[in-house]
Amino acid sequence: MNKYRVYGRAAKDLFRIGKKHYLYYSIMTIARQSMPFIGFIYMRKIIDTLISNRIGDTHSLIIQFICTSLILQLVQGMMQPLVDNEQEISEKKMYAEASRKMLRMHFHHAESTAVKERLENINQMLLSSQSSLPLLSLRFKYVFPSLISIIWGIILLHPLFIVDTAVIPSQFWWVHPGAIITMFVLAISISLFIQVKSSKKSAEALSRTIHEASEWRKQAFYEEKVLEDIKSGKEIRLYRLSGRLLENFQKQHHYLTDIMNGMYRVFRITAVPTNILAQLMSYMIYSFLGLLVLLGALKVGLLVQLSGALSQVITAIPTCIQQLMMMISDPEWLNEYYAFMDLPDEETIGSIPVEKRMDNQYEIAVSNLAFAYPGSEELVLKNITEQFEVGKKYAIVGENGSGKTTFIKLLTRLYEPTEGLIKMNKIDSSKYELREYFNLFGVVFQDYHLLGFSIGQNISVNPDYNHSKVMNTLDEVGLGEFVRTLPKQSDTYLGTEFDDSGMNVSGGQEQKIAIARSLYKDAPIMILDEPTAALDPITEFDIYQNFDNLVKDKTAFYISHRLSSSKFSDEILVFDKGEIVQRGSHKKLVEQDGKYQELWNAQAQYYQ
Numbered sequence: 001m002n003k004y005r006v007y008g009r010a011a012k013d014l015f016r017i018g019k020k021h022y023l024y025y026s027i028m029t030i031a032r033q034s035m036p037f038i039g040f041i042y043m044r045k046i047i048d049t050l051i052s053n054r055i056g057d058t059h060s061l062i063i064q065f066i067c068t069s070l071i072l073q074l075v076q077g078m079m080q081p082l083v084d085n086e087q088e089i090s091e092k093k094m095y096a097e098a099s100r101k102m103l104r105m106h107f108h109h110a111e112s113t114a115v116k117e118r119l120e121n122i123n124q125m126l127l128s129s130q131s132s133l134p135l136l137s138l139r140f141k142y143v144f145p146s147l148i149s150i151i152w153g154i155i156l157l158h159p160l161f162i163v164d165t166a167v168i169p170s171q172f173w174w175v176h177p178g179a180i181i182t183m184f185v186l187a188i189s190i191s192l193f194i195q196v197k198s199s200k201k202s203a204e205a206l207s208r209t210i211h212e213a214s215e216w217r218k219q220a221f222y223e224e225k226v227l228e229d230i231k232s233g234k235e236i237r238l239y240r241l242s243g244r245l246l247e248n249f250q251k252q253h254h255y256l257t258d259i260m261n262g263m264y265r266v267f268r269i270t271a272v273p274t275n276i277l278a279q280l281m282s283y284m285i286y287s288f289l290g291l292l293v294l295l296g297a298l299k300v301g302l303l304v305q306l307s308g309a310l311s312q313v314i315t316a317i318p319t320c321i322q323q324l325m326m327m328i329s330d331p332e333w334l335n336e337y338y339a340f341m342d343l344p345d346e347e348t349i350g351s352i353p354v355e356k357r358m359d360n361q362y363e364i365a366v367s368n369l370a371f372a373y374p375g376s377e378e379l380v381l382k383n384i385t386e387q388f389e390v391g392k393k394y395a396i397v398g399e400n401g402s403g404k405t406t407f408i409k410l411l412t413r414l415y416e417p418t419e420g421l422i423k424m425n426k427i428d429s430s431k432y433e434l435r436e437y438f439n440l441f442g443v444v445f446q447d448y449h450l451l452g453f454s455i456g457q458n459i460s461v462n463p464d465y466n467h468s469k470v471m472n473t474l475d476e477v478g479l480g481e482f483v484r485t486l487p488k489q490s491d492t493y494l495g496t497e498f499d500d501s502g503m504n505v506s507g508g509q510e511q512k513i514a515i516a517r518s519l520y521k522d523a524p525i526m527i528l529d530e531p532t533a534a535l536d537p538i539t540e541f542d543i544y545q546n547f548d549n550l551v552k553d554k555t556a557f558y559i560s561h562r563l564s565s566s567k568f569s570d571e572i573l574v575f576d577k578g579e580i581v582q583r584g585s586h587k588k589l590v591e592q593d594g595k596y597q598e599l600w601n602a603q604a605q606y607y608q
């Protein structure tokens with residue numbers, strides 16, 4: 001994308017995120033920046049009335065000046081807390097944008113290592129890359145006050161163009177407003193030239209700092225995450241990691257501060273010549289203005305207004321241009337950010353709605369399916385062509401890494417196939433709207449996640465839920481009796497993150513809640529991907545025996561590493577190295593030479 005378009009898009013995004021913040025900030029800044037200029041105007045008027053002996057007018061001008069100043073102060077004071085509050089909100093939103101995108105994004109991309117690394121990179125560079133949204137926002141706050149000063153300057157300096165030069169004696173021809181304007185333009189040009197040169201130096205210092213700091217920042221970032229992550233608490237304690245981690249973290253912090261201080265030193269040094277030049281030019285301009293007054297071409301009051309406005313504008317113009325130049329430098333971060341933000345969202349995928357059927361007749365078939373994970377060439381699934389009957393129960397078995405979970409991820413369209421098709425009711429499933437397609441599946445993954453909300457909210461995935469339906473589902477998975485003994489029943493929170501009276505349930509109970517969640521969804525296709533791993537064999541046996549009742553007339557797939565559980569299925573699919581090598585009932589497969597018999601015999605010794 002063109003550089004200016006990228007910045008245009010960033011400006012739009014910043015405005016969308018921080019509309020109120022910028023509105024309050026602009027009002028506050030206009031009030032603050034206007035104060036000195038309003039002062040110059042009143043000063044001019046007051047001096048003029050004093051010189052022409054209109055003391056009555058002087059008094060009313062002083063009162064007007066005090067009132068205007070008070071109003072401006074009041075506006076500033078009122079806006080400040082609003083600005084601070086909105087700034088915090090908009091910053092949080094800015095930081096959350098990329099993470100929220102991760103949740104909206106098609107899982108196929110969200111899960112890929114390349115995309116995860118991209119997000120990590122974007123987050124790490126957030127506070128060091130010149131074109132990141134927070135730093136652009138900060139830079140806007142440097143540019144905007146200068147812009148206000150420049151506008152005021154132009155308004156207040158215009159009398160310079162209408163000075164009565166006829167009264168200037170001919171030997172003072174060089175004391176001309178034109179000379180002052182030339183000097184003014186020259187002063188600004190030279191100061192700009194120096195600033196451009198020095199900003200190159202500053203930019204070099206900055207990129208050196210970013211480079212030096214990036215490795216340390218990466219580590220500090222990681223360790224900060226580890227220290228904050230409650231899940232690593234067990235290891236931190238048992239292996240006494242906290243002292244070492246904290247020490248390391250502090251060292252890195254000091255190192256980063258040193259690097260940053262070095263950079264600011266360069267900034268300060270490069271600013272010295274500009275300041276000296278600005279001072280010199282100001283004195284010369286004041287002297288010329290003074291001469292114009294002495295020669296009678298300028299009123300004393302106007303001298304105050306002009307010199308005041310000039311002093312403000314002489315620093316505002318270079319600051320504004322320099323900041324704008326730094327703002328529109330290399331949009332490296334923005335390019336990376338927008339490439340990430342433009343990855344397809346779930347809701348943009350697929351165009352036809354899924355047919356709503358009361359009879360659950362959703363038939364799945366796959367043909368010539370092959371799949372390699374994004375960023376990898378290796379096919380983890382290949383040559384899979386199968387049809388599945390509505391209402392049947394399928395067990396998926398095979399050694400670890402044979403592709404069972406990946407197959408489920410493809411059926412549910414969390415990933416898109418590399419080759420081949422998945423058909424739902426004879427239509428290519430990629431044509432269906434993805435969000436609607438997801439509604440067809442009730443899935444419990446091995447690595448399921450429960451949230452720190454109440455049991456009921458976890459099961460219904462909704463803050464408002466049908467209590468009796470939740471309890472019925474809990475009864476189905478055999479957890480109803482336990483939940484009824486809890487004081488708050490299904491309103492009991494899981495964990496103590498949101499409620500001190502929340503409880504920590506066992507791994508087995510958690511799995512039952514996860515299974516209940518998939519049943520509550522009442523989707524036509526049920527999938528259990530080894531969710532019973534943390535259950536003891538007897539409970540697992542009960543669940544699978546009860547499985548027919550649980551899934552009723554729905555099509556069901558379940559993966560289990562305990563082959564004894566697959567006996568309850570109508571058919572077994574045997575995976576080996578990414579292919580389905582056998583398919584049939586337990587009775588048929590156990591008698592057939594092949595992978596299933598091999599796996600069965602290996603496990604059978606444990607059941608005897």
Ligand code: ADP
Pocket residue numbers: 111373376380398399400401402403404405406407
């Ligand atoms: P199973 O469920 O049979 O144990 P999986 O479907 O989980 O097997 O894995 C099949 C293969 O795909 C394995 O070689 C595994 O390492 C690889 N794999 C699984 N998940 C990912 C992933 N997110 N990225 C890359 N490779 C993966």
